[in-house]
Structure formats: structure tokens, C-alpha cells
Amino acid sequence: MANTIKMRASLSGDVTTVKALMKHPMETGLRKDKKTGEAIPAHFIQEVVCEHNGKQVMLAEWGGSISQNPYISFMFKxxxxxxxLKLSWTDNKGESDSAEEAIK
Known part of the structure; x- marks a missing residue:
């Protein structure tokens, strides 16, 4: 999955606000296909990491209960x-993506 992250980072005083939208199906594994009746396999983001100058400033560990195309917002000093900033995610199938953005 490429180009799945849209991110903005803005500075106000000494606080940086990061907002990101990640395109991902986020399947729980509990839904059934309406046509076949078979379970749709789980496919969800497990880890989201943000680094500033190579130092981790945010780590999120997610499960199947996060909605499709998740949005995240956080602040750091x-x-x-x-x-x-570099934001990256890894899902339960081993797929991953990352994006870099300059702080404005």
C-alpha cells in the first residue's frame, strides 16, 4: 500500500500539532461477505509511530476496533x-507505509 497517509504538522509556540489521515480497510475479521457468507479476514493497522529527527515522539498500538481510514491527531513539544516528521504504520499482514512532512 503506497501513498496511504496524508499528514500535516504545524507549530504554535513550542507545541507541534500533527494531524494524519491513513487510508486502510481496517477489517476486524468478524464481518461476513454479503455475497458468499464467508468471514472477511482481519486486516488492520497494529502500530503507528511518529519520529521527529529520528526520535520517537508517538507510538500507538491499535486493534481491529479502529474505524476504516483512521484519523489521528496528537501534540508534542x-x-x-x-x-x-516521519509517520509510519504496520498492519497485521505485514504491510506498511510511511510519510514525511516538514513542520510549518
């Missing part, structure tokens, strides 16, 4: 305008 210690960054400055122009610094780069």
Missing part, C-alpha cells in the same frame, strides 16, 4: 519550523 521540542520541534521547530522546518524540522521533518
Amino acid at each position: 521540542g520541534a521547530k519550523a522546518g524540522d521533518t
Whole structure:
């Protein structure tokens, strides 16, 4: 899965606010296919990590109960305008994606 993350990072004072939208089906494994009646296999993001200058500033561990195309927003201190953030996710099937964004 490529190009699945849209991210913005803005600085206000000494606090950086990060907002990200991740495109992912987020299947729980409990739903059934309406045509076949068979269970749709679980497929969900398990881990989301954000790094600022190579240092982890946020870690989220998710399960199957997160909605499709999840949105996340968080804040942290210690960054400055122009610094780069890297947000990445890994799902239960081993797929992953990441995006980088400069703080504005």
C-alpha cells in the first residue's frame, strides 16, 4: 500500500500539532461477505509511530476496533519550523507505509 497517509504538522509556540489521515480497510475479521457468507479476514493497522529527527515522539498500538481510514491527531513539544516528521504504520499482514512532512 503506497501513498496511504496524508499528514500535516504545524507549530504554535513550542507545541507541534500533527494531524494524519491513513487510508486502510481496517477489517476486524468478524464481518461476513454479503455475497458468499464467508468471514472477511482481519486486516488492520497494529502500530503507528511518529519520529521527529529520528526520535520517537508517538507510538500507538491499535486493534481491529479502529474505524476504516483512521484519523489521528496528537501534540508534542521540542520541534521547530522546518524540522521533518516521519509517520509510519504496520498492519497485521505485514504491510506498511510511511510519510514525511516538514513542520510549518
